[in-house]
Amino acid sequence: MFLGPLLPLLLFVFPLWNITLEAPQYPIPLGMDIYINDFADTHPHDIKNINLMNHYVGMKYIPDAIPEFKIFPAGILITTAIGLLIAFKANYKWYLYWGILMVLISAAGIYDFYLWEHDYGHNLDPKAIMKFTNPDGSVMGFQPPLFGTRDILNFRAHSYPQLGAFFLAAGIALGFVAFFLGKKESKQHQLLVKSA
Amino acid sequence: MKNTHLLAGILLGMAAFLSGCQDQGKGTNGALASSAAEKVYVAPGEHDEFYAFVSGGFSGQLSVYGLPSGRLFKVIPVFSQDPEKAWGYNEETKPMLNTSHGFIPWDDAHHPDISQTKGELDGRYVFINGNNTPRIAKIDLSVFETTEIIEIPNSAGNHSSAFVTENTEYVVAGTRFSVPVPQRDMPIAEAKGNFKGSLSFISVDPEDGRMDLSFQILMPGFDYDLAHPGRGASHGWMFFTTYNTEEANSLKEVNSSQNDKDFIAAVNWKKAEEYIAEGKFTTVPANYAHNVYDDNTHTATSTMKKEVRVLDASALPGLVYFLPTPKSPHGCDVDPTGEYIVGNGKLSADLTVHSFTRMIDAIENEKFEGEAYGIPILSFEDVLAGTVKQAGLGPLHTEFDAQGNGYTTFFISSEVVKWKVGTWEVVDRQPCYYSVGHLMIPGGNSRKPFGKYAVAMNKITKDRYLPTGPEVTQSAQLYDISGDKMELLLDFPTIGEPHYAAGIAADLIKERSRKIFNLTDNKHAHATTSDADVKVVRDxxxxxxxxxxxxxxxxxxxxxxIKVGDKVYFHVTNLEQDYDVPHGVSMIGANTSELLIMPGQTETFVWEPKQVGVWPFYCTDFCSALHQEMQGYVRVSPADSSLDLSWSLGE
Structure with a gap:
């Protein structure tokens, strides 16, 4: 159970998510790595160049900082502290509660990411240089996929979790594993007690 | 049954015979043509194996081709103004063309040479000479731009240049025309004995590549034609062909062709360094420009230098020896081992090859047959290694492959001749279309030739391409030299008149090629690196x-x-940081070229408005989907207007 809460700390080292944009004019694709506390270029100046591309269709510039960059690191630090506290002090049942808490927080994070993406892809400048409509006449959005690959005009956008996300998932999984091991152990213990 | 078997056997046999014939037919007809085509075909999106840097001759520039495709990638402006790239037009690069004679917008560029380390091409720089107003330029191959030009004093017709020594210790530049040194008012008829030649050794800083005219060797008043460095055992020596040892000053085509033999001058530059260290030089007054372009300030500076160290070859023993060489030798070429020095006697049918070992032996045993102006002349028989006999007419230049073969161009008989180093036997010859000058084998002037291809550069093309009026393109021809016999693969047109060229494996250069200039490194005095700093200032x-x-x-x-009579400096910074997104800018009525500004770079043009009105400017490089919208207006008011400066975007 000790390892479980520690693994999410690697989110401070490795990116959580990556969005990559391919197009004929970009033999080296444009990419953005999303860290728990930062947006980073995959290659130098990628974000600046994504912004330059996207301003034609009225998308906002990717901000230097968002409130989540403060909230998420704090969240991870707090849940890690709680996890370690549980590991030292608490009953195995708390491992389950920690796991569930982490899943809920992660789900909230993904939902928040989806909301930002939706706003980024749909909340367009009304003075946009180029305006596109869907076949049904509605204004075309440019939201990158939450997970997977999608064609957006001349770009093919890929959105996939990165190493940091895998460590987070592994950490949560270890929490559950610890719970089940703890449960097994405690049952055996109870049996031993009974048979004695 | 038997009969049917027999019949079937005959039919099968015939079928095999017929199909065999068909295969043979394909083999002899189609394959030859298609194999030459296949050998030069570089599929769309694929890269050539070699870069070729081909001199532009009277265009003054250096062109960059791919081999084997013969595709032109870039023309690098060197000595001539280039309005396409604003070279010599914008305020930043005007100082690059400064000389002791003032701003010179043109030169005649002859002999590119790639920098070497341990005798092998290292792909850092190309050096090339300006022949007319003696200069040496350095092109930095991380940016494919000319970043330094140094003028050569006491020289005229800077032809036996720009050749690098084995570790790029020096770029060497020799004078073709001897002149009074220092220049003075004197009768031309008194040239003999009074004119001098000079051989210049320009040091190259191993760290930053900065050039410095380290010293000059003062020589008799001959014509110094071409040069190549020693390598391996002969490292430390430089070899120059001479002609006009008659020291004629008029009707040179006759009067310079009287002596049966001229010389190859063997210069011991290690000895020169010793003499410099011992203080055996004189510092003489001079006036020459040293122009340096900085990739951080994006600006060139020109400094006038006022003196040069001179060593007198006539007075300093062991510095120079003369090797008698028949018939006004032109090219002076050293084989990859450094043992053989080839003198291409241009009025001869033979090639003369000297031996470095024999030369050293003759020097040590002081086997001199005379002297010229105090410089020892070695005996022809004592230094000769061999002669490539009756190889062709008018030999000019020789390059080498990695298998011990020499390849010599013959101008008059218009061909490339392959011969064996050591046995001196001719093994193959191929025609050139027409009248070949230099040839180039990638790495052919180094310890490690890449072999594989030879490029012949021809002076005359006549009917080889569609006619284009009286002036037709000059031409290069690509030969496959990987087999026993040379095979002509391709003709391709060239920029200006190509003299020498230098080739190198693309892998040694392409990974280091810069994509953008970082805006954060921009140290231009008038850079505007953020929109917040945009302004217009009157002084x-x-x-x-x-x-x-x-x-x-x-x-x-x-x-x-803006008012009529103002002098308006546009300092324009490209804020892009993406590969291959330059922007251009041009102003109606500006007496200059456009600017073509790379990402992260700042350039300046000057506009002196002469007419009242509202005048537009626009982007000249199709930069984006909205390139046509990339434009602006300047309002020009009468000279006595009291309108204050104002500027805006999008309001």
Whole structure:
């Protein structure tokens, strides 16, 4: 159970998510790595160049900082502290509660990411240089996929979790594993007690 | 049954015979043509194996081709103004063309040579000579731009240049025309004995590549034609062909061709370094320009240098020896081992090859047959290694492959001849179309030739391409030299008149090629690296516009308060940081070229408005989907207008 809460700390080292944009004019694709506390270029100046591309269709510039960059690191630090506290002090049942808490927080994070993406892809400048409509006449959005690959005009956008996300998932999984091991152990213990 | 078997056997046999014939037919007809085509075919999106840097001759520039495709990638402006790239037009590069004679917009560029380390091409720089107003330029191959030009004093017709020594210790430049040194008013008829030649050794800083005219060797008043460095055992020596040892000053075609033999001058530059260290030089007054372009300030500076160290070859023993060489030798070429020095006697049918070992032996045993102006002349028989006999007419230049073969061009008989180093036997010959000058084998002037291809550069093309009026293109021809016999693969047109060229494996250069200039490293005195710093400043009649450009607008794009008679400097910074997104800018009525500004770079042009009105400017490089919208206006008011400066974007 000790390892479980520690693994999410690697989110401070490795990116959580990556969005990559391919197009004929970009033999080296444009990419953005999303860290728990930062947006980073995959290659130098990628974000600046994504912004330059996207301003034609009225998308906002990717901000230097968002409130989540403060909230998420704090969240991870707090849940890690709680996890370690549980590991030292608490009953195995708390491992389950920690796991569930982490899943809920992660789900909230993904939902928040989806909301930002939706706003980024749909909340367009009304003075946009180029305006596109869907076949049904509605204004075309440019939201990158939450997970997977999608064609957006001349770009093919890929959105996939990165190493940091895998460590987070592994950490949560270890929490559950610890719970089940703890449960097994405690049952055996109870049996031993009974048979004695 | 038997019969049917027999019949079937005959039919099968015939079928096999017929199909065999068909295969053979394909093999002899189609395959030859298709194999030459296949050998030069570089599929769309694929890269050539070699870069070739081909001199532009009277265009003054250096062109970059791919081999084997013969595709032109770039013309690098060196000695001539180039309005396409604003070279010599914008304020930043004008100082690059400064000389002791003032601003010179042109030169005649002859002999590129790639920098070497341990005798092998290292792909850092190309050096090339300006023949007319003696200069040496350095092209930095991380940016494919000319970044340094140094003028050569006491020289005229800077032809036996620009050749690098084995570790790029020096770029060497020799004078073709001897002249009074120092220059003075004197009768031309008194040339003999009074004119001098000079051989210049320009040091190259191993760290930053900075050039410095380290010393000159003062020589008799012959013509110094071409040069190549020693390598391996002969490292430390430089070899120059000479002609006009008659020292004629008029009707040279006759009067310079009287002596049966001229010389190859063997210069011991290690000895020269010793003499310099011992203080055996004289420092003489001079006046020459040293122009340096900086990739951080994006600006060139020109400094006038006032003196040069001179060593007198006539007075310093062991510095120079003369090797008698028949018939006004032109090319002076050293084989990859450094043992053989080839003198291409241009009025001869033979090639003369000297031996470095025999030369050293003759020097040590002081086997001199005379002297010229105090410089020992070695005996021809004592230094000769061999002769390539009756190889062709008018030998000019020789290059080498990695298998011990020499390849010599013959101008008059218009061919390339392959011969064996050591046995001196001719093994193959191929015609050139027509009248070949230099040839180039990638790495052919180094310890490690890449072999594989030879490029012949021809002086005359006549009917080889579609006619284009009286002036037709000059031409290069690509030969496959990987087999026993050379095979002509391709003709391709060239820029200007190609003299020498230098080739190198693309892998040694392409990974180091820069994509952009970092805006954060921009140290230009008038850079505007953020939109917040955009401004227009008046200083009397001078106005400075600090402008930015990014897809797809200028900032500012409306300027008012300019008056007739103002001198307006547009300092324009490209804020892009993406590969291959330059922007251009041009102003109606500006007496200069456009600017073509790379991402992260700042350039300046000057506009002196002469007419009242509202005048537009626009981006000249199709930069984006909204390139056509990338434009702006300047309002020009009468000279006595009291309108204040104002500027804006998008209001």
């Amino acid at each position: 009397g009649k001078e106005v400075h516009v600090y402008m930015t450009m990014i897809r797809s607008h200028f900032n500012p794009d409306n300027i008012e308060g």
